[in-house]
Amino acid sequence: MSAPERIPPRSVTAAELLTSGELTVRGRIREASNAALYCTVALDGQEAACVYKPVAGERPLWDFPDGTLAQREVAAYEVSEATGWGLVPPTVLRDGPYGEGMCQLWIEVTAQDELLALVDGEEPGPGWKAIGFAEVGAGRTALLVHADDTRLRRLAVLDAVINNADRKGGHLLPAGDGRLYGIDHGVTFNAENKLRTLLWGWAGEPLTEEALGVLEGLRKGLAQGGALAGRLAELITAAELDATRARVDALLASGRHPEPSGEWPAIPWPPV
Structure with a gap:
């Protein structure tokens, strides 16, 4: 047999x-x-x-x-x-x-990507984008910068869409396969603008063609009867869903990364 x-x-x-x-x-x-x-x-x-x-x-x-x-x-x-x-x-x-x-x-952080740094001087060096100045002790300040990295730029767009109020450095997880993940998204989707992030390096700059295409796709998915709208309706309120649609529309209308409003601290504390 x-x-x-x-x-x-x-x-x-x-x-x-x-x-x-x-x-x-x-x-x-x-x-x-x-x-x-x-x-x-x-x-x-x-x-x-x-x-x-x-x-x-x-x-x-x-x-x-x-x-x-x-x-x-x-x-x-x-x-x-x-x-x-x-x-x-x-x-x-x-x-x-x-x-x-x-x-x-669970994402195991196995890569050694340098995504954030403190540097002396008024301007970031090549490959870096300025966030702002930070006190480093003894009356000294240093320029806080993040990498000019395509993965971070995509994450900045995602944060603008979901209205992330807490994008800290510790929420960035570079994996060994070259991918970058963002975690801790509990304070998102508020109907009021609450964007607080370390990823301000592209503020006011034109969105990439890739990002504009992605946003157009999100707009379709968020429309009444859209697949994404249906999934989100089970997780957030109707007002928060409407606000998400409005943020996508605003990004497409401006064609640019958002800038700090000046109405509240733009960087979360602690930043890392």
Whole structure:
């Protein structure tokens, strides 16, 4: 009798793994301001590390009273996927050991990309964009700069669309495969303009042709009946969805990266 044919294991997508896998808490990420748990998730013989942020562990924010931070994190992933840039790790909303929460694939930082720096002088050197001056102690200031990097520029566009109020240096994760990911998108999609970011180096400059094409695609997806609009309607309020449409329209109308409004601090604190 011949041996039975061996069926290779089914390939599980990251979204399936995060949504349906068995979630096991391994520890807590103590640097996080809200409850963030380091976990593993396993399904059909495949396992991966992930971050689980239960809604029950969120600290209420007076200026983000509607919905949850977890829902906003998932909404940011949905917009990132719609751009085709893949700037946010796979992120889902699911039930877990401490109730419903956000579950996001863990990204191991293995690259040594220098994305931020403090330099002496009034102007950034070649390959760098100026953010602003920062106190470095003993009455000294230095120029804070970020890399003139295509990946960062794409992320700056994404942040403008999702109205990211907290783009810090520690939220930038360069991976060994050359990709750059942004994380921690809980304070996004506010109906009021709250953009706070370290990525101001292109402020006022024309958007790239690539970015304009991506924004046109987002506008179609965000239209009434659009696929992206349908996904976001389950995660953010109608007013926040309308504001997202308005931000995309404004970016296309101006054709330029946004500039700080001057109405509030433009850079999050602490910046890293």
